[in-house]
Structure formats: C-alpha cells, structure tokens
Amino acid sequence: MLSVPIDTESAVPMYEQIYSYIKNEIKDDRLSKGSKLPSARSLAAHLTISRNTVDMAYSQLVSEGYIESVPKSGFYVAAVSALTSIPTLPVIKKEVKKQIKQSCQFDFSPFAIDINSFPYNTWRKLSKDCMSEYNNELFLLGDSRGDESLRNAIAVYLYSSRGVICSADQIIVGAGTDYLLLLLSRLFNRKKLDSLSDSSGTSLSDTRQTENVIAMENPTYKRAYEIFIGMQYDVIPIELDQNGICVDNLFSTDADVVYVTPSHQYPLGIVMPVKRRQELLAWAALKKERYIIEDDHDSEFRYKGKPIPALKSMDSFEKVIYLGTFSRAIAPAIRVGYMVLPEELLLLYKKYLGMFSSTVSRVDQYIITHFLSDGYFERHLNKIRTLYKNKHDLLLQTLKIFQDKIIIEGENAGLHLVVYFKTSLSESELLALAGDNSIKLYGLNRHYITPNKSSYPGILLGYANLSENEITAGITSLYDTIKYHLN
Structure with a gap:
C-alpha cells in the first residue's frame, strides 16, 4: 500500500499532494511501468481521507498520462520513465525544432x-462592436447556461441546419465538448442517486457505490472515452458494422447510456441509416433511465447529397442529448460547445448543476451570437x-x-x-x-x-x-x- 505523506495543515489541497507524490514516484522509477496502484477506495481507507480526494488525484494522473485506467481491473503505471533522462533544455529546443x-x-x-x-475581418469587426460603450454589461456575470441571446441563435441554427427542434432553455453553453461531457457525467450520477433515493433512501455518500456503465462505439473519439474512464465509468465497447453501432450487441449489455456519432462516425466515417437510428431510439425508449449522447462533431461538412439530419431530430421520446461545437467550423481556439438536454435532465441540471458559472467569456458569446444571427456563419x-x-x-x-x-x-x-x-x-x-x-x-x-x-x-x-x-x-x-x- 502507498504511504503517501499528507500534510493536513498545508495550503496545497490533499488531492494535489497525492498526485504530486505518485507522479514523482513514477518519474523517479520507484513505481515501475505496469505496477498496479491500489484502488481509490482502498487508498482512501488507508489514508483515512475521502475517496473523492483520491479520485481527483487519479483522474489528474490519468489525464496527464502517468497512469492508465483498465476497465474492471484498476489503475496501472504508464510508460513514462524516459522522463527522468531528458537532456538539458537548450539541447531539447534544438532537437525538437530539427525533428519538427x-x-x-x-x-x-x-x-x-x-x-x-478564418474570417479575420468579420471577427475584428464584431470584436470592435462588442467593445462599444453600450455593452458594458458583458463584463458582468451572465446566465450560467450561457447568454440567452446566444442560446436563441443556436436554437435557430440547429433547426435550420440539423432539423433539431429545441428551445433556448434546453441549451447549455460550455468551453468545448470535453467540459460538457464532464457536466453530463456529474448529471448522470445525480440522476442515478435520485432514482435510488426514491426507492431506497440512498444518501449522497452512497453514489460512489453505484455502478456507472456507458457504452461506446469501437473505435471511438478516444478523448470522450478517457473522460468517462476518469469519471469512474465502466465503459463497454460495442463493435460497428457497415451501418454503425450494433444495437443487438447493445441490448446484451447493462449500459443505460450510449455515446454515438451517427451522422459521420468518428473515426470511420460511417453514416447511420434511418433504420439503425430507429433501433437505437427504441433501445433507449425501453427504460426510463436510458439516454443517447449524440456527438454531432463535424456535421457541417458533407460534399455529396443532402446533409444528414441529426438523430435528435427523430427523438420523440426525449432520449437524445445533443452535443455540438464551433471548433471545427471556425477555429480550434474558439472553445465554444453546446448541448441540448431533454426536459427531464434539464430539470435535474437546474437543480444540481445550476451553480456552475458559464466557462465561456461573455465577450466571446457576444461575437458568436452575432456571427450566427447576422448571417456571417452561413x-x-x-x-x-x-x-x-x-x-x-x-x-x-x-x-x-x-x-x-x-x-x-x-x-x-x-x-x-x-x-x-x-x-x-x-x-x-x-x-x-x-x-x-x-x-x-x-x-x-x-x-x-x-x-x-x-x-x-x-x-x-x-x-x-x-x-x-x-x-x-x-x-x-x-x-x-x-x-x-x-x-
């Protein structure tokens, strides 16, 4: 068992102390590649601290690549020992430049x-308009879900381009898809806890004891996979055929959430036909707790035939959570994504996650609002x-x-x-x-x-x-x- 020295009087958070200790042990080869780390629960018990603290430390180590999470097995040290023999900084600069x-x-x-x-002139003009004197309110905190004007512009855009019918109230704006997936992970945990509490009086501390299972296409957008693993989900890979995710295989799992990219599967590019979409929606409709996450990552770019409507446009059961972003169509640095929540999840979001402030600057929100509504985006x-x-x-x-x-x-x-x-x-x-x-x-x-x-x-x-x-x-x-x- 790791004996992590924790200073309870330190200003450094305990999770950061655990993270730094394990990272240094790995970098100095005291924890060798492939070594299994204690589970978050057992390490928390050994250190007599909250499991949440250990979860946060492990999540950061996974994100930085120091450790790897293997589903149903645990956490293992990744191959990073080479970091201990990196040459001096001047040599690195010369070598890296040469290699690049x-x-x-x-x-x-x-x-x-x-x-x-990139539309530099338009962006410059909108930025200048944003800085005009009558926009001083943009430097105050706005709606935590994103400015209503931006959410209205997104709703109009989704209806005209993707066939998605939604209200501005259902839209959550955040700094990219990764952030929105983290919010969803927390939301699913709260929903599961509410469901358990209704029947058994489960407390908040018991939510970590419940199993979180999500199904994903295989292959998939690996960053989403890493996020779900980091949030302690048991990820079940589902194979693909020529029509996309195999729904028959999905039925044989105990997953209540599935992550898909139906309009242009990432990375294989498969377009899910209507019949398979109907089968996927039928799977979700069979149970109240089931949901589909539709990541519509690059739907703007289709070069033959008509654009493929979003799966969300067929969602009469309110089972599809729609994710979109402007990063691919405008620029990666425009860290503005959005999701459309079904009404039931929206109520839970307002109840439990409404305290989270929007992670997108209101200045950027203003620019994108007018970029959309004034016809520049089209x-x-x-x-x-x-x-x-x-x-x-x-x-x-x-x-x-x-x-x-x-x-x-x-x-x-x-x-x-x-x-x-x-x-x-x-x-x-x-x-x-x-x-x-x-x-x-x-x-x-x-x-x-x-x-x-x-x-x-x-x-x-x-x-x-x-x-x-x-x-x-x-x-x-x-x-x-x-x-x-x-x-």
Whole structure:
C-alpha cells in the first residue's frame, strides 16, 4: 500500500499532494511501468481521507498520462520513465525544432483545419462592436447556461441546419465538448442517486457505490472515452458494422447510456441509416433511465447529397442529448460547445448543476451570437465547404496512384479519409517509415478501445490544413516511400 505523506495543515489541497507524490514516484522509477496502484477506495481507507480526494488525484494522473485506467481491473503505471533522462533544455529546443522540421513537411492531421480561412475581418469587426460603450454589461456575470441571446441563435441554427427542434432553455453553453461531457457525467450520477433515493433512501455518500456503465462505439473519439474512464465509468465497447453501432450487441449489455456519432462516425466515417437510428431510439425508449449522447462533431461538412439530419431530430421520446461545437467550423481556439438536454435532465441540471458559472467569456458569446444571427456563419460555411470539397476531391484523385493497393472509407464528408494500405507492414512500421521521409501520418489503432482486428494498417488522412500542392506532393511522396512494401 502507498504511504503517501499528507500534510493536513498545508495550503496545497490533499488531492494535489497525492498526485504530486505518485507522479514523482513514477518519474523517479520507484513505481515501475505496469505496477498496479491500489484502488481509490482502498487508498482512501488507508489514508483515512475521502475517496473523492483520491479520485481527483487519479483522474489528474490519468489525464496527464502517468497512469492508465483498465476497465474492471484498476489503475496501472504508464510508460513514462524516459522522463527522468531528458537532456538539458537548450539541447531539447534544438532537437525538437530539427525533428519538427524533418517530420512535418507533410502533416496529414485529421484534427487540423484550414486556419487561413478564418474570417479575420468579420471577427475584428464584431470584436470592435462588442467593445462599444453600450455593452458594458458583458463584463458582468451572465446566465450560467450561457447568454440567452446566444442560446436563441443556436436554437435557430440547429433547426435550420440539423432539423433539431429545441428551445433556448434546453441549451447549455460550455468551453468545448470535453467540459460538457464532464457536466453530463456529474448529471448522470445525480440522476442515478435520485432514482435510488426514491426507492431506497440512498444518501449522497452512497453514489460512489453505484455502478456507472456507458457504452461506446469501437473505435471511438478516444478523448470522450478517457473522460468517462476518469469519471469512474465502466465503459463497454460495442463493435460497428457497415451501418454503425450494433444495437443487438447493445441490448446484451447493462449500459443505460450510449455515446454515438451517427451522422459521420468518428473515426470511420460511417453514416447511420434511418433504420439503425430507429433501433437505437427504441433501445433507449425501453427504460426510463436510458439516454443517447449524440456527438454531432463535424456535421457541417458533407460534399455529396443532402446533409444528414441529426438523430435528435427523430427523438420523440426525449432520449437524445445533443452535443455540438464551433471548433471545427471556425477555429480550434474558439472553445465554444453546446448541448441540448431533454426536459427531464434539464430539470435535474437546474437543480444540481445550476451553480456552475458559464466557462465561456461573455465577450466571446457576444461575437458568436452575432456571427450566427447576422448571417456571417452561413457565408463562412459556404466558403469553407467549397474549399474543403476541392481538397477532398483532389486527395481522392491523387490517391489513384496507389491503384488497387488501398481501400478507402469514410469519403464524401468530414475532414479526413480512412485509408487501408494493402501491405505486410504493421501500422507502427508504416507510420515510422513515413515519418523517416518527412510525412506525418495518424494511425487508426489509437482510436480503438479493444484491439483493431483489421488485416491491413489503417490511416486517417486529414487534408484541411494542407494546400492543394502539398496534398499532391505529400501523397506522391508517400507512394514513393512505401510502393515496394505494397502487396
């Protein structure tokens, strides 16, 4: 058992003392890679402190990558011992700069956007308007859920673009999807506690004894997975078929919440058809406590056919929690996300989480409100859709150099393609070989909760932040690099 020295008189919070102690033990190799840590409950009992304190320390260590959480097994030390032998700072700077210059000549990141398309002039104008004298109230605290004017603008946008019918009252604005998922995790805990209290008089301290289970697509948006694991959820991976998440497999679990990306599955790009959506809604409708989290992460970008309506637009049972963000369509630094809560969860949110202040500056809220309501956003989307479609089509055309040596999936939407290379190389070997030739690729394996069973290495080829010349040159260079390794 870890004997963590805790100074109860210190101004440093106890969870931070535990976090610092374990981190230093790992960095100094006193806790070796793969070592199992005591459970949060047993360590809390050993130190005679609240389990919440240990949970917070472990969550921070997981977030920073010092430890890993293995479902139904516990917490284990990650491979970070190399940190103890990092060279001096001047050498690091030179080495890192050299590596970046060599490895990022062609960076096919699926997370990047074309930052050159950012509407600087419009943003500057709206920022200037915001600073006018009559907007002094923006420097006061506003509604904790986000300014009503912004929530109204989002409601109008969702109805016109995604077919989602909701009121401004149902919308919660927060600094990105990650923050909103953390709020949801707390909300589900409170709802479960309320349900238990109604029947058995369970107290707040007993909520940690209840099992939190959530199902997720496999592969999935790994950051969401890490958040749920960090909040002590038991995550159940559900395999995908050509129509998305396998609902039959979902029925065989004891999950009450499922996280999906139905309009453009991340990362595979599958579009969930209407029949599968109806099956998913039917699963949720069978029990009062069941909910679907719909992450509509890049629904703005579809290059063939009509836009796919949101799952929320079919939600007659009030079972879908809708998540959206402006980070992909405007810029990553615009940390403004939003969620639409069903009425029942909204009441619980107001009751238990209403004390949380909005994490988005009211100045930013003002700018985005007018960016939406004054028509700037629609014009911006039309512009970048055309830009991204041209890059998307060029990438597909350039990939023809590989002939039948690749399999392409997830085209016609989003900001990346999934490409499987018919080669005897493993994914890690392919990434390393490309990296040695100044091409940065992003593997598919990192998005799987359980091991990827594909016989070919899969790569997420992003194109948003590359020029057309870079796309052509980068794919040509990739072909020249691996052509002798193709089957």
